[in-house]
Amino acid sequence: MGYLELDLNLTDEQKAIRDLSRKFAMQTIRPAGIELDRLADPADVIAKGSALWDVMRKFRALDLHRMAIPKALGGLADENDPLSSVLMTEELSYGDVGVAAALLISNFTFTFAAMCDDEEIQGWATDYCEDTEGKVLGCWAITEPDHGSDWWFGAEPAFTNPKCAPSLRAVRKGDEYILNGQKSAWVSNGTVATHALLNVSLDPSKGMQGTGIALLPLNLSGVSRGKPLNKLGMRALNQGEIIFEDVRIPKNYMVVEDHAMATTMIEATLNYGNMGMGMVFTGLAQAAFDEAVTYAKQRVQGGAPIFEHKNIKLKLFNMFTLVESSRAYLRRIATYNAANVPMGSTLHARSIKVFSTEVALKVASEAVQIFGGNGLSKEYLIEKLFRDARAGTIADGDNEALALVGASHL
Ligand SMILES: Cc1cc2nc3c(=O)[nH]c(=O)nc-3n(C[C@H](O)[C@H](O)[C@H](O)COP(=O)(O)OP(=O)(O)OC[C@H]3O[C@@H](n4cnc5c(N)ncnc54)[C@H](O)[C@@H]3O)c2cc1C
Known part of the structure; x- marks a missing residue:
């Protein structure tokens, strides 16, 4: 139905993005969201030929996935225009919040990659921009089976307690880090993502204040996934565990090593x-x-x-x-x-x-x-x-x- 636009300062470009997103939401996202929600087995949401992949391809065909990535890396971000992304997201979510979340979490991972200094990691943001198949997908893996809200309280003094340390450990060995542990079944895009923004424990003696942040591709040896999560709402959004067993990553993938900065x-x-x-x-x-x-x-x-x-x-x-x-x-x-x-x-x-x-x-x-x-x-x-x-x-x-x-x- 739409709403009365109270923001009188929207530019023609912003209105065009809002209207394009609204059309995409109603023609593609809403029907896909309803279809995916009705699937009894969440594995079918990500099966070949599912409506989710049609949405992923069309989202890219409209170039909406490039909105937050800097132009130098193949994106369309305009730092003077923060509202376009808001308008787009409101509209996509009007169609279906599960589908919209799948799209946005991916955007977020590669926006983070674009902000890193490392050329290889920035290249993943470019790969994402150039992807027309909907195959390059990101996730943010922070929640663990034993640490959900703990991550948000992590800056508080009490959270130096080693008992509160995250269970996913990264141990430095020469020019590499070795990862062991698991992220919870709540990781959005968890069973399909190709890349992850990953919060890890670097120094368990410092509890939640001894952490670091890695960015990595998920096709590395030792990475495995759990089953897609079956849940009440947002059923179009794939979620699942990611397990790390002796996963070796080069040092440059640990993009934040300093605990205070993490x-x-x-x-x-x-x-x-x-x-x-x-x-x-x-x-x-x-x-x-x-x-x-x-x-x-x-x-x-x-x-x-x-x-x-x-x-x-x-x-x-x-x-x-x-x-x-x-x-x-x-x-x-x-x-x-x-x-x-x-x-x-x-x-x-x-x-x-x-x-x-x-x-x-x-x-x-x-x-x-x-x-x-x-x-x-x-x-x-x-x-x-x-x-x-x-x-x-x-x-x-x-x-x-x-x-x-x-x-x-x-
Ligand atoms: C749709 C959806 C998408 C999600 N996507 C992602 C994702 O992409 N990546 C990811 O890593 N995670 C994701 N999550 C996980 C989400 O971030 C966690 O579920 C959330 O942080 C809460 O953690 P928890 O479920 O472990 O609950 P808990 O932390 O176990 O909390 C349970 C209850 O205890 C209370 N509580 C906990 N700790 C304290 C405290 N110290 N003081 C007072 N009260 C407390 C809470 O308020 C809550 O009521 C997603 C979850 C959902 C539902």
């Missing part, structure tokens, strides 16, 4: 991810709201469309206000943080992630209520949107953990 970079990376989640779940909230308005105008009870009943009107008005607030706040903080790289405002990044995902969950839940029994039926999109929204308050940092970390910046 802790800072985790915060900066989370800032980026949290804003991404803000974009994704603002898109979902808009989709749930639109479904509710359309349904309320069609469903007749008490001799009139339920839209005419005051309780439904009040619900819709409150939902509208929440969605608009989420979008306005998101665009404001995204613009500010893009102008203040690499950290931006951590407080605002945590806040928009928490706010937008709570809004999405609230709006989707209210929409289910407006649908009545039909809201629980798989015949209606809102049932899926509600399940998808549930994932938002946990993905990319559980909201309570993020709020606690964010509050320390007040």
Whole structure:
């Protein structure tokens, strides 16, 4: 349905990207997301010929995957235009948040690669830009079976406790590092990614403050994957474990060796991810709201469309206000943080992630209520949107953990 664009300063280029993304979302992403969500076995989501690969190819054909990579490496990034990526992501996510997350996490990995000084690693960003098949895919592997929220509290003094050290160890041997350990089944794109941004323990005696960050291809000897994860919502998003057994990487793949810098970079990376989640779940909230308005105008009870009943009107008005607030706040903080790289405002990044995902969950839940029994039926999109929204308050940092970390910046 679209929304009334309140941002009067959008350029023609920004409007063109928004409109192109909206068309792609409705023609390709939405139908693919519905089809993938219905697959009982998550292995089928990534099977040859699945709708996911069609989306991956078309995303690249539209050049949208190159938006955040610098021009020198084959991308289209314009550092004076932080809003285009926000507009694109809101729209793609309006189509389907699981599919959109798969696309964006890949973008993120190669955007990080582009920021590294190493020529070989920058070359992976170029490979990504030039990929037309949707075969070059990234992931961010940080969560471990025994360390989820621990990563976000890592900068706190208590987290020097060796008992809290990440289990994925990287040990330096000459010009190489040897990796042993595993990342959890929650790694997005985990069973299909070709490259990973990987957070590791370098010095377990320093707990969560003895970490480093590697970037590596995942076709190395000793890397194996778990089974695709079967879950409640965002089912179009492939997730799965990555296991490392005596994986040897050259020293230059350990792009952050300094522990203090690694802790800072985790915060900066989370800032980026949290804003991404803000974009994704603002898109979902808009989709749930639109479904509710359309349904309320069609469903007749008490001799009139339920839209005419005051309780439904009040619900819709409150939902509208929440969605608009989420979008306005998101665009404001995204613009500010893009102008203040690499950290931006951590407080605002945590806040928009928490706010937008709570809004999405609230709006989707209210929409289910407006649908009545039909809201629980798989015949209606809102049932899926509600399940998808549930994932938002946990993905990319559980909201309570993020709020606690964010509050320390007040
Ligand atoms: C859709 C989705 C996508 C994801 N994508 C990725 C990805 O791409 N890469 C990746 O590595 N991970 C990914 N994750 C994992 C995600 O980051 C973690 O699930 C999240 O950080 C929470 O960790 P956990 O699940 O281990 O929960 P836990 O850390 O076990 O938390 C459980 C509960 O305990 C509370 N809690 C935990 N620690 C504390 C504390 N110290 N103080 C107070 N309360 C605490 C939390 O608030 C929460 O309520 C994804 C998750 C989802 C749902």
